[in-house]
Amino acid sequence: PAAARHGAWENPRTALAFAEYARLCFRDLGRHVKFWITMGEPYTRNMTYSAGHNLLKAHALAWRVYDEKFRGSQKGKISIALQADWIEPACPFSPKDKEVAERVLEFDIGWLAEPIFGSGDYPRVMRDWLDRRNNFLLPYFTEEEKKLIRGSFDFLAVSHYTTILVDWEKEDPVKYNDYLEVQEMTDITWLNSPGQVAVVPWGLRKVLNWLKLKYGDLPMYIIANGIDDDPLAAQDRLRVYYMQNYVNEALKAYILDGINLCGYFAYSFHDRSAPKFGLYHYAANQFEPKPSMKHYRKIIDNNGFPGPETLGRFCPEEFTLCSECSFFHTRKSLLAFIGFLLFAFIISLSLIFYYSKKGRRSYK
Template identity: 35%
Template sequence: MVRAICLFVLAILVGHSSCQDDEFLYDTFPEGFMWGSATSAYQIEGAWDQDGKGESIWDRFVHDDVPHIVDGSTGDVACDSYNLYQEDVALLKNLGVSFYRFSLSWSRLIPSGDLRHGFNQAGIDYYNNLINELLANGIQPAVTLYHWDLPQGLQEHGGWLNVSVTDRFAEYSDFAFLFFGDRVKTWFTINEPWVQAVQGHGFGDFAPGINQSGILDYQAGHNLILAHARAWHIYDGKYRPTQGGRIGFNMYTSFLEPKTDNPDDVFAAERAMQFLIGWFGHPVYSQDGDYPAVMKEFVAFHSAEEGFPESRLPQFTPEEIAYVKGTYDFFGLNHYTTMLAENGLFPYAPSYIRDGEIIPSFNESWPESAAIWLRVVPWGFRKVLNWVSNEYNGVPIFVTENGYADSPDQIDDVDRVNYYTSYINEMLKAIKLDGVNVIGYTAWSLIDNFEWTAGYTERFGLYHVDFNDPLRPRTPKSSAAFYKQVIADNGFPAPPPKL
């Protein structure tokens, strides 16, 4: 999950007023609509060096001599879900969810990241136990193969900057399908590749901490897309016939609203959507494949302007375009907030931000959260669902993350309840009023956890975790009761008429 969206917080400006609210929709979701909650391995498991687990890039990042985490914390223990997974499953059962989205720790299963060096049976046992516990409680496992925690052994050979990582990811994916695919019927290949590329290799504020925007972020992104396609083809050709599951990509999506009605700002907003969502979405979900035309044009222009002999954006071969295109069963959509977009140049070159010629901002009237990058803008959720549906020919959309950040120790989390109420209702409008094919919704997150560079200063959980207590007790928040009711009602049934 995105925690410090550098693209959008480098310039927090005051925008114009934009009222997009309309009436609350009382209605229910389609029959069979899926409700769930989510976590990721590094954020909750702990046990970072136990039972044969290898080191990941986030293990290395948080233990670095240079401080990266605002409160100096780590995910070494986190929620201790490695030992307390049965408690987490009990929380899920109490909510009444139909599925649980969690990620596998690549380095817990294959310590070096390279299957040729062996695998870790204890890691297989852990995930088998978790999957079996979920199924025993009537909850479907929905598994993310990669949520940013690359094995450090692979990073030492270039990580996502070395095209050989796609071979290693293909082997790892095959391994996961083989051991868990008999029971896991929903797979996600890579979570928010934009974050791994831009924040991990462009700005360097996320692991592996590489700061070369406009060059290495594009290279990493290129390999992430190829890795996704490798995993999809392995599942589609080798496992789908017998396992009968489905598999897709997970995209970070924000909605970009034009700051003014000026045509330059209108174009900037659409361009921003292509640089954010289209970068990874277009090669997979569009009918023609490849990167968005506007992205190729703008990166090539700035590259030439800066004296580069060719575009800094890598090129797909015709064979790669054909191989990547159509590698999806659904569009995994993570969404939290909306921004304003203004046409303009960021001063630093080369950079991903300058390439897009977009100056992002917030409207000062939009309510804040504990995360600087997250403002409460419910109507943007409906708009981004429509944008993805229109851009990619009515693709089935699986909302794989949506949530609200508040400060620690808020049990009566009214602001989160209000956030979920308004955002879920906007999703309902997208389905019922606009005809968008949304098939499921995932609340982020099940429990308070290690929130990347924010450490434990920001909380997203439906359940509070006391990180000062070695037992890591979980306590339901008001939002847990609210979400439980929404699931039970399958939405927002009309209230009884007043007498």
């Protein structure tokens, strides 16, 4: 409340106040805390450019305080945590769709990531886009501020929840972003939560690879990954499916893509702090584990997924071990080839019938 009365993040002095607050936390709690996050998921879509500018300086000042005054004795690590949902071009073969997808990624993630993990300045794509629209509200860093901010991290922490499709053509005014000239949409075949959050596991793997391509082989942590679910739904099935498949994509990124992924944290621990997102249901001052908590614990206890004897394909609708789903899933290429042969056979028969009929008419 006091900070809000003085302009909150719009006030440059807030960065100094935050650094002093961080110093107190390091001094009093540093003996017990070895993993620090300065800012948790700043939501860039609702943030002004001046607020983001001061927030970056506040983070960097806090990081420097820890690095210079406390790291030697406390041996901890510190960084910022960014929200990093994936943006997928609606048509992967469209250069315009790819361009708008990259633009949104830079505004959503690169805005705060590039000054810290990259060049020390805002993304070139971002600055050029705003200049073209005669928007000169994005501040400039001094050379000293660039040196202050660049490299102020020990790891790259992200939260990830979903994936959004984008198109360059305006189709739905409700979901069209005039500011970035991008149409947001969702695939009708994707599962959706009660809150209309799309379940797209492969988006997590893609955003981790994008971050590695942009900023190098940095230690990464997924500090929040979760979905809302209907508290009355039996067996908590959507969250179990979400967790199973998102953890699997994180595993693919680690093993197949060489992402330096050091940790994964499910969101959230209980419904009291995050209604409908919790692994524990809260009622009458008691916490009761949901089925998703039990499933998550099995993954942790086994240090991985179940063994070969329980492998199979889970059907999202029923989430039961489904031999029919497993049969079709493991034979996609064969089924596609059979479908192609069937299609070619039908076309051939049609052509034979057409030309034989045409030949009879010519003979008459």
